[in-house]
Amino acid sequence: MRRFIPALALLLGATAVQAADPAPVTLRVGKLLDGRGGSIENALVTIQGARIVSIEPIGPGGTATPTWDLRPFTLLPGGIDTHVHLTWHFDEAGRLADEEKEPPARTVLYAVENGLATLKSGITTVQSLGAPLDAEVRDAIARGTVPGPRVLTALAPLEDAKRTPEELRADVRERKAQGADVIKIFASESIRLGGGPTFSQAQLDAACGEAKTLGLRTAVHAHGIESARRAAAAGCTSVEHGVLLDAATLAFLAGHGTYFDPNTDLIFRNYLENKAKFLGIGSYTEEGFDMMRRAGPLVLNVFQMALQTPGLKVVFGTDALAGSHGRNFEELVYRVEKGGQAPMAAVVSATSLAAESLGLGDRIGTLAAGHEADLIAVAGDPSQDIRALLRVVWVMQGGRVVVDETRR
Ligand SMILES: [Zn+2]
Numbered sequence: 016m017r018r019f020i021p022a023l024a025l026l027l028g029a030t031a032v033q034a035a036d037p038a039p040v041t042l043r044v045g046k047l048l049d050g051r052g053g054s055i056e057n058a059l060v061t062i063q064g065a066r067i068v069s070i071e072p073i074g075p076g077g078t079a080t081p082t083w084d085l086r087p088f089t090l091l092p093g094g095i096d097t098h099v100h101l102t103w104h105f106d107e108a109g110r111l112a113d114e115e116k117e118p119p120a121r122t123v124l125y126a127v128e129n130g131l132a133t134l135k136s137g138i139t140t141v142q143s144l145g146a147p148l149d150a151e152v153r154d155a156i157a158r159g160t161v162p163g164p165r166v167l168t169a170l171a172p173l174e175d176a177k178r179t180p181e182e183l184r185a186d187v188r189e190r191k192a193q194g195a196d197v198i199k200i201f202a203s204e205s206i207r208l209g210g211g212p213t214f215s216q217a218q219l220d221a222a223c224g225e226a227k228t229l230g231l232r233t234a235v236h237a238h239g240i241e242s243a244r245r246a247a248a249a250g251c252t253s254v255e256h257g258v259l260l261d262a263a264t265l266a267f268l269a270g271h272g273t274y275f276d277p278n279t280d281l282i283f284r285n286y287l288e289n290k291a292k293f294l295g296i297g298s299y300t301e302e303g304f305d306m307m308r309r310a311g312p313l314v315l316n317v318f319q320m321a322l323q324t325p326g327l328k329v330v331f332g333t334d335a336l337a338g339s340h341g342r343n344f345e346e347l348v349y350r351v352e353k354g355g356q357a358p359m360a361a362v363v364s365a366t367s368l369a370a371e372s373l374g375l376g377d378r379i380g381t382l383a384a385g386h387e388a389d390l391i392a393v394a395g396d397p398s399q400d401i402r403a404l405l406r407v408v409w410v411m412q413g414g415r416v417v418v419d420e421t422r423r
Pocket residue numbers: 098099100144334
């Protein structure tokens with residue numbers, strides 16, 4: 016990035032602007048994608064404070080002098096990644112850091128760094144699934160003290176399959192009290208261990224049922240048919256991964272309105288590219304790496320079946336962790352180029368559909384009057400060439416421009 020506008024400047028700017036009625040900011044665009052599958056050519060987008068207030072057609076010549084002339088680029092809502100792990104990072108020795116052993120302050124600063132890389136790459140909202148320290152990062156970004164994507168977090172996941180349904184209900188209430196935005200549940204093993212089911216139907220009914228009662232969503236790690244079916248039957252919000260699913264199970268998810276986030280590429284490619292940094296830690300054994308190598312083609316096939324499943328809501332999520340923060344859009348490129356998804360559908364999956372899956376569909380993910388001004392400009396048109404998303408030149412978050420390399 017040629018230019019990154021420092022947090023302090025943003026903060027001072029925001030304070031000055033908020034003191035009075037904020038002056039409108041106008042964007043002159045040659046083309047915009049609205050995040051819902053529509054596009055508009057030659058328009059003037061007006062932003063007041065953090066919100067989009069109008070989108071008006073304008074002649075190709077135009078007369079208005081905009082605050083930002085973005086005509087060489089395509090404007091669209093910022094990306095929304097529904098599955099990341101903000102705190103994961105490599106340590107000074109180049110190995111996966113052990114967050115249990117390092118000072119929490121260091122973990123938080125790495126998470127801030129990861130958030131910054133993510134924001135600069137055009138992702139303006141992430142759901143981190145998750146770690147307790149995410150809350151500090153989320154709250155600092157929300158205060159405007161450090162730049163980063165809007166963060167939703169699960170805090171610590173529920174993963175102990177020995178907990179009774181009643182204990183799991185209590186765990187969910189505890190997460191709610193701790194400030195979780197979503198509950199993350201491990202209902203199957205890691206794919207490195209085979210991906211078999213761990214939570215019973217009764218356990219998932221309890222956890223997802225209690226969450227729903229409290230107004231919380233649930234994101235369920237489930238690789239196999241049994242665990243994914245149990246999650247959908249329990250009314251959980253989303254199934255993550257799904258490497259071992261079949262067409263009938265995908266139809267079952269669609270029938271229950273369960274969102275599906277297949278992490279198809281970036282997770283496995285990143286692990287294989289950085290194998291030496293993980294190998295020998297926990298389930299990152301040679302055998303575990305073999306399982307991940309085999310999972311790639313499997314999940315690609317599942318993704319392609321998912322696209323053919325009527326009514327299934329396939330959302331964008333990467334499982335971004337150490338090594339892949341800021342590379343999030345590479346997952347979308349793969350889904351289009353290898354998975355055969357239409358580029359516009361891929362854009363929708365990472366904007367309005369992702370927002371809907373997070374319960375934020377009326378606030379973010381759509382470029383329309385009344386929505387928050389979380390916007391990106393890219394060189395090229397991602398509805399024709401998905402790789403344009405790898406060329407983010409400008410990022411606006413909540414009405415503030417945080418990345419600008421439009422004049423390069
Ligand atoms: Zn994950």
